Amino acid sequence: MIAKILKYQLRDVMRSKWIIAYALFFLGLTDILFRFGGDGVRVATSMMNVVLIVIPLASIILGAFYLYNTREYIEMLLCHPVKRHQLFWGMFLGLGLPLVLAFTGGVMVPFIYHGAGPEAWTAAGMLAFTGSMLTVIFVGIAYYLALRFDDRIKGLGLALVICLFFTVIYDGIILLVIYMFANYPLEKPVLALSLFNPIDLGRILLLLQFDISALMGLTGAVFRDFFGTVLGMAIALGSLLLWLFVPVYGGFRRFLYKDF
Amino acid sequence: MITIKELDKHYGALHALKSVEVDIAPGRITAVLGPNGAGKTTLIKSVLGLVKPDSGTITVDGTEVNGDSDYRRKIGYMPQIARYPENLTLQEIVDMIKDIRGYSGISGTSKHFSGDLDMELWDRFDLDTEKDKPFRTLSGGNRQKVSAVLAFLFRPKVLFLDEPSTGLDPVSSSILKDKILAEKKRGTTIILTSHIMSEVQELADQVVYLLEGRIYFELSVSDLLADTGQQTLERAIARKIGQNGAVASRNGMTQGHRPADGQNKPVHDHYAEREQTFVTEGGTS
Amino acid sequence: MIKFKGINGWIVILLAVAGTMTTATPPSVEASSLSPGQTNRVFNIGEGEEYSRISDALEQVSDRDTIRIHPGVYREHQLIVAQSVVIIGIDRPVIDAGHQGEGFRIVADSVHIEGLEIRNVPTSHSRDHAAIRFDRVSGGKIIDNRFDDTFFGIYLARSHGVEIRDNQLRAYQTREAVSANGIHLWNSNHAVIAGNIINGHRDGIYLEYVENSEIYDNHAVNNIRYGLHFMFSDDCTYHRNRFEDNGAGVAVMYSKRVMMEDNEFLQNWGASSYGLLLKEITDSEIKHNNFSGNTTGIRAEGSDRVKIHYNRFQRNGWAIRITASSMDNMITQNNFIDNAFDVSTNSRQNNSTFEANYWDKYSGYDLKGDGYGDVPYRPVRLFSLIVERNPMALMLLRSMFVQILDLTERIMPTITPETLVDEKPLMSEVSL
Numbered sequence: 009m010i011a012k013i014l015k016y017q018l019r020d021v022m023r024s025k026w027i028i029a030y031a032l033f034f035l036g037l038t039d040i041l042f043r044f045g046g047d048g049v050r051v052a053t054s055m056m057n058v059v060l061i062v063i064p065l066a067s068i069i070l071g072a073f074y075l076y077n078t079r080e081y082i083e084m085l086l087c088h089p090v091k092r093h094q095l096f097w098g099m100f101l102g103l104g105l106p107l108v109l110a111f112t113g114g115v116m117v118p119f120i121y122h123g124a125g126p127e128a129w130t131a132a133g134m135l136a137f138t139g140s141m142l143t144v145i146f147v148g149i150a151y152y153l154a155l156r157f158d159d160r161i162k163g164l165g166l167a168l169v170i171c172l173f174f175t176v177i178y179d180g181i182i183l184l185v186i187y188m189f190a191n192y193p194l195e196k197p198v199l200a201l202s203l204f205n206p207i208d209l210g211r212i213l214l215l216l217q218f219d220i221s222a223l224m225g226l227t228g229a230v231f232r233d234f235f236g237t238v239l240g241m242a243i244a245l246g247s248l249l250l251w252l253f254v255p256v257y258g259g260f261r262r263f264l265y266k267d268f
Numbered sequence: 269m270i271t272i273k274e275l276d277k278h279y280g281a282l283h284a285l286k287s288v289e290v291d292i293a294p295g296r297i298t299a300v301l302g303p304n305g306a307g308k309t310t311l312i313k314s315v316l317g318l319v320k321p322d323s324g325t326i327t328v329d330g331t332e333v334n335g336d337s338d339y340r341r342k343i344g345y346m347p348q349i350a351r352y353p354e355n356l357t358l359q360e361i362v363d364m365i366k367d368i369r370g371y372s373g374i375s376g377t378s379k380h381f382s383g384d385l386d387m388e389l390w391d392r393f394d395l396d397t398e399k400d401k402p403f404r405t406l407s408g409g410n411r412q413k414v415s416a417v418l419a420f421l422f423r424p425k426v427l428f429l430d431e432p433s434t435g436l437d438p439v440s441s442s443i444l445k446d447k448i449l450a451e452k453k454r455g456t457t458i459i460l461t462s463h464i465m466s467e468v469q470e471l472a473d474q475v476v477y478l479l480e481g482r483i484y485f486e487l488s489v490s491d492l493l494a495d496t497g498q499q500t501l502e503r504a505i506a507r508k509i510g511q512n513g514a515v516a517s518r519n520g521m522t523q524g525h526r527p528a529d530g531q532n533k534p535v536h537d538h539y540a541e542r543e544q545t546f547v548t549e550g551g552t553s
Numbered sequence: 554m555i556k557f558k559g560i561n562g563w564i565v566i567l568l569a570v571a572g573t574m575t576t577a578t579p580p581s582v583e584a585s586s587l588s589p590g591q592t593n594r595v596f597n598i599g600e601g602e603e604y605s606r607i608s609d610a611l612e613q614v615s616d617r618d619t620i621r622i623h624p625g626v627y628r629e630h631q632l633i634v635a636q637s638v639v640i641i642g643i644d645r646p647v648i649d650a651g652h653q654g655e656g657f658r659i660v661a662d663s664v665h666i667e668g669l670e671i672r673n674v675p676t677s678h679s680r681d682h683a684a685i686r687f688d689r690v691s692g693g694k695i696i697d698n699r700f701d702d703t704f705f706g707i708y709l710a711r712s713h714g715v716e717i718r719d720n721q722l723r724a725y726q727t728r729e730a731v732s733a734n735g736i737h738l739w740n741s742n743h744a745v746i747a748g749n750i751i752n753g754h755r756d757g758i759y760l761e762y763v764e765n766s767e768i769y770d771n772h773a774v775n776n777i778r779y780g781l782h783f784m785f786s787d788d789c790t791y792h793r794n795r796f797e798d799n800g801a802g803v804a805v806m807y808s809k810r811v812m813m814e815d816n817e818f819l820q821n822w823g824a825s826s827y828g829l830l831l832k833e834i835t836d837s838e839i840k841h842n843n844f845s846g847n848t849t850g851i852r853a854e855g856s857d858r859v860k861i862h863y864n865r866f867q868r869n870g871w872a873i874r875i876t877a878s879s880m881d882n883m884i885t886q887n888n889f890i891d892n893a894f895d896v897s898t899n900s901r902q903n904n905s906t907f908e909a910n911y912w913d914k915y916s917g918y919d920l921k922g923d924g925y926g927d928v929p930y931r932p933v934r935l936f937s938l939i940v941e942r943n944p945m946a947l948m949l950l951r952s953m954f955v956q957i958l959d960l961t962e963r964i965m966p967t968i969t970p971e972t973l974v975d976e977k978p979l980m981s982e983v984s985l
Binding site: 049050053056057060061175176177178179180182183186187190194195198199202208211212214215 | 868891939942943945946948949950951952953954955956957
Binding site: 009012080081084089090091268 | 279313316317318319320337338339340341343345347349350351352353354355356360364365367368369402428
């Protein structure tokens, strides 16, 4: 049943103008960077900034809009013999998958036709992975918000605030903490803080890929000892998965018991 | 066919349904009426499983509504406002619903009692000419026609029709009414909501009137007209509520003050609009 | 420039040919037929030869004799070379010191050692054991030898004009305290160190009180401390060397008039790691070098009048970190590409000049069309100052918040050094 819902869902979303625009945005940008910069690692590094800002914002806004707009459609489907949990996963994957495909496709295709070395492919792969994770995480948050608040102005407003919080404000707080407690051993608390922000987590995973030599400098030992180990990597990935699971599960529970 | 016992529902502080008890007889057309906010939509959504009641039981054709979705095989629903995926064509939308209902690959006919699926309305609305257009390009009337087709498609035992003639031109509206009466003849149980009292009078056998979350009265149309000595349903309901004048005026019973000639379009549009805003604000009617 | 290099190369080849010709033309008479006191004799050493041990032959030789060591493993150590002889290995014989003591100790001028492999010179905390040590001599050549698991490889003490060429040195220690330098020069002038590969030592090449020496075409990789380490060594030149994956690249300290050209500084990572560390260096020149993938490309402390030009800085954490105590340095015509930080400093003071460099982060325009941007470029980011003070803040690198901070500071500088500005940033890369 999930597959049936997903099939039509994908057909619908893949034909929409905004998903095509979204894919073309990444394709165009990556292509231009290739034409200006040349080598693949540089392109991936430049795309990193874009990915960390655009993907959370786009995913959370599109996610909230999408769910608000399909409200009547969801009601209509629920009058048919469709189970709520099936419909939820159909709707979630129905938006998440096209967004992931549009992003990874948009970024990867120029790497194929411009040609890139193995190092650039690793970088691009890491970029695609992090971007995809951030996409589903923020679609999950958006779904939770849209199901929690029937008032769409409230839901969209909150989505924007959450996005702003994670992209900007949270890092400001971290910097403040670093300054206020400069005389204490801060490595572990700050590392722990970074686990509570999916964008920071994604950023650090990418930093380790791209700016390793810079990070190996002053704080190098800390990062290497933590993210360099299997345990550290597992914790980082586990945190990302938790970030994926918690909002999606919250949305899922809401969807099961919601009055439409 | 549908039995509702002690149904209670709160939306926060709002007590939307207060221990509602209804028994809807099979093979008849029952109109659920009442002013905005009386609990009509909540009642119908509870039966459809869209709203989870606080307490009470609902039984549809012997199956209790308890979260399982299977009983909805017996139900066809025509919503007041229909929205389908914007970029799917009309044909794809029909295919999708068939797919979900497990009828994929089976084609229907417009012959009444032959074939698995009932495509009569599809043919009579002449939707074949529109079938490759994406949903977003369809006019309001055509959207409504799609909803009607899908409601009747699977020959359901129970049909819910929410303001069925909204947005339809007179010809299509008339086709739909013929279809409704034909389905009734076939033995289908039909539940109808409408703000057009002439339409209700024309179609319904039974009226369930809701007020402030309670069943105010439940009477057959003929009994209602006879009781009140009125010619039209609208007048009859106004009179019926007027018998309890205090309640009526407190609740601003607009239907009661409407002139006899107010049964046509402009008035209905006005109501539809109000109903629509209310639903989008949180579905607490 | 290229032409000069070419001529230099030819001279090297000619010298080498001349060297092999003199050694390859010993009298064809048997060594045993020569009477003592005669010069240009040949001593053959090996199984079935006249001598089976090198030390026995060394006791018999006199100046200008040749020792030919035939293939085999010679378990000998502390071989004192007191005469100006030529020692040639045939098919690379192995001298295994068996962790007993030093290898050769050369106390005569103009000794030539070629084609040997020297192994297992022991680590010692009290004595500077070396595979080959020159002690107070003048002239000498160490050519095409292999050094495997030696404490010091080649050690020059108060020896002048020695040439060390095309040797390969390999050591295996992992801790600084128990390892020693590959090529170690102390109080020795006019040395030539060329074409050597040094791997796994403490410092690849170490110079202390060395003057007028030339170091080129060497490859120092994986050494525990520095690839090349200069102390109090004036008027030296090093060029075309490659320093890769060393603990901390190259350190040039307390020296004057050092010429650094055409070197590669690659992938030197670590908390206190640099491509090139300049400490109290004056009147020197850094030209046509490539700094790539280092934690810090160049760190300059208290260095004055150093000219840094025509270099490429790419993918470093910091391209240049310069302390305010450095005066009158000239940084011009360099390419700065994909560095996390281009320039960082420790104060609002700046006493060096940055001019006409290419900065990939520069986003100005050139309406005049003269190839220079019309808007000055400030290479010091606010964030780099934050990181200097609070290293942990580095984890916010590339955060949106930090980018906003940097932008604000760039528009209205209040913390970053006001005078550290490139007034004429180049619009396109300098072709090097």
